[in-house]
Amino acid sequence: MQVRVRFAPSPTGYLHVGGARTALFNWLYARKTGGKFILRIEDTDLERSTAQAVETILDGLRWLGLDWDEGPFYQTANLELHRQKAEEMVASGHAYRCFCSKELLEERRKAFEARKLPYKYEGTCRGLSSQEVVARLAAGHPYVIRFAVPRDEGAVSWTDLVYGEQSKQHVDIEDFVMVRADSSPLYILSNAVDDALQGVTHVIRGQDGIPNTPKQILIYKALGYKVPEFAHLPLILDPSRAKLSKRLHGDVVMVKFYQERGFLPDALANFLLLLGWSPGDDREFFSREEMIEAFSFEGINRSNSIFNFRKGDERNFTDPKAIWMNAEYISKMPLDRLLPFVIAEFKQKGLWRSEYESERSEWFAKTIDLLRARYRTLSDFTSLGRPYFEDDFDYEPASVSKNLKDTSLVTLLPGLADKLEKLQDFSAEAVEAVLRTYASQCGVKAGLLINAARTALTGQSVGPGMFDVFATIGQRRSVERLRRAVRLVVGQSA
Template sequence: MNQARPIRTRFAPSPTGLLHIGGVRTALFSWAYARKHGGQFVLRIEDTDLERSTPESVAAILDGMHWVGLDYDEGPFYQMQRMARYKEVIGQLLAGGHAYHCYCSKEELEAMRAEAEARGEKPRYDRRWRPEPGKALPPMPADVSPVVRFRTPLDGTVAWDDQVKGRIEIANEELDDLIIARPDGTPTYNFCVVVDDWDMNISHVIRGDDHVNNTPRQIHLYQALGAEVPLFAHLPMIHNDQGQKLSKRRDAVSVVDYDKMGILPEALLNYLARLGWGHGDDEFFSLTQFVAWFDLAAVSPSPSRFDRDKLLWLNAQHIKAADPARLAQRVAGFLADRGVDIAVGPALAPVCALLKDRSQTLLEMADQAEYFYRALVPTAEIVDKHLGPDDEARLGFFAEGAARLPEWSAEALAAYIKEFVKQQGVKMPQVGMPLRAKVCGTTSTPSVDAVLALLGREEVLRRLAA
């Protein structure tokens, strides 16, 4: 590769569903490589699969990229808007003898495969329409629209130094004459990818290793076009905790799933960065740190396993580090989904500040924040354990003293609770747990003085009197 070539990477998803976390990791590594080297990151939508591509999926990809915060310098480009360019290049390959028309019918191709299998050979097209010096081609049928096939070299090997997997060599005799245009003239995936990467001057193709088998065919196309071949880096698959490929039916695989779980985007990116790549023992880091550390040479060629517990731990660390006002924007949506009106309670940002050290997800934070905005009924078990007649009587005395406090703050309440416990001749849990149960409907809360301070005197006294 020309070392002076500008660094340009790309992410090129197909809009056939939601944005997959495997795709997000590919985008992340491509984005980070470009950012580290002062290059450009391009977004391209490969929408030539007309049967499966939908506008909703395109929107989901764009929304997902925005949610995770991976900004692109160019794009999005759409393959369906580049059809004229693809046809132009196909014409060049035909004129240069690098491609040819093939008139085989579907039935003929099936017969070829069956005969090859009967001989114990790999099923493939027999190149009967491939022009060769002195070769007589079959009569051209009038009722068959031809495909266009690429003239794959018959001898030698195709090789590349993969930036993740190392040296890979494949014998050309293992490759078929690739179809680059269908009977209706529409170009095929492998051809479009090469033309796009050529036109967009992509220097590094970073993608999943399910594309390794496409690479030798694409290298031949680059060479036939006289284009500079990019460097390839094929990332390992992400497996679930059972060692199986992530499945939409079985696993949470889209960024939407993680948004609904209350995962922060920076936590998801932090976790995905550690799937197949590492920087010593570092686990919790920012995107800025990741860009500074990232190197393709440190990417493992082996599949990695998705560990949900590790993701939740990382999410908890990012929640602790996050601005409470930003957390409040997300938590407000979760509370609204369950019909909670945050206008009738304290400002949500201070509530999130109080809860963020206790939450693994924003969904958990919303669960814990709910009692700040509506009184919850404690369970029968909590009532039996913490709200007996003696507890209720003691809370009545507590309310009388609280109503007379000259100041309503966490500090003043902490001092009052301490003095009240002393006056009652009991231990702190004998006051703190009933207080939590009566006011919050749960015994699992942050420091009770901080909770009471946020709820406000009027609301606390109302709940104690209920």
């Protein structure tokens, strides 16, 4: 039997990390088993769903490389069918019409809650005779359709692929509503019917779906459908152990945020993979192929994991391990696979030049290769990396005060510039030789010139080996920048 799994987001907001992980796990299982990954948009919530929200979700999935085989299907397309299924259950005695008004039930619930008693619908309309039902129908009384949960000592049980044996007593399950008074079906119904009709064999969803499972199993059985397997995933919580939400946490929980902040989709997927799942050994880096190969339900953890980010910490603008993972990908992945992402980043920031794909393409690639070891996001290439590509860049005050405070640099810098200007071969080795010779001639430590040059050429106090920086930035620009930096020394000492 072919495996069929689905990701069924409701398009209320954006694709968030929890949803993305659920989608990833579904996708992995489909790919591992040669099954199908179905995408279904659960848009039954009237106002809250917008076409734009759907597009954002699709975008996020595409970006993460989670391609679906069928869909997107829209739940609203099947509403009438869902209603019919409920009618079938009424006809077969598995469900009944309930004429109790919402207001009345609300009142009762409140009364019970006030006394801290558990409230479950008492089944008032369950015992209505067919004549009574017909009479009320004829009188035009509004009604909802409720499932008639067996009233016996039995229980609904299933073996969750993650949580193991699960069981819920019939007495603990309320006669839940499946169809509203306006005849629109509820999620609990639509979701189960769609899963059945779309041939879903494995329901892989968040742990918050556990309480729904027994009800849905009841529906499957009442309708004569085969009950699928269930695999519930632990939740992803914030550092105070609250559920992640856009309202509470803002952009950090959204996939789009990572897209914009310069994450590699593979890195995010890899990080998400490890949130709640482990291969059982020490491996942490997984290519898509390796993920597919290694993935299994047994490796899924049962406890909720925490997305470890702190608000207002710019260096750790999200979970430090996610950033670390991204940095690892940036510096370790094959350069030719990284380049397209970097190029996209340059284009997006308006720093792309056509020469980078013609006469300067080799230089561009080498420069990116030089820089990537210490960058953590793609955005770093255009922000921190700016001095390597553009002539106008900022001098970091801390760098200036640290490296350009020695007033003798006022003459040393232009002196070095003069020497370098005469070089025939502006290679890292040649520059190093010149600089070190010049330093000893002047009786200063090479480090003084090296560090000063770093600030002069990049405005920063950190970066690759300085002689590589010289070579990368080039003779003309290097000489210019050394001379230009003199005013900063003066400014500093004044």
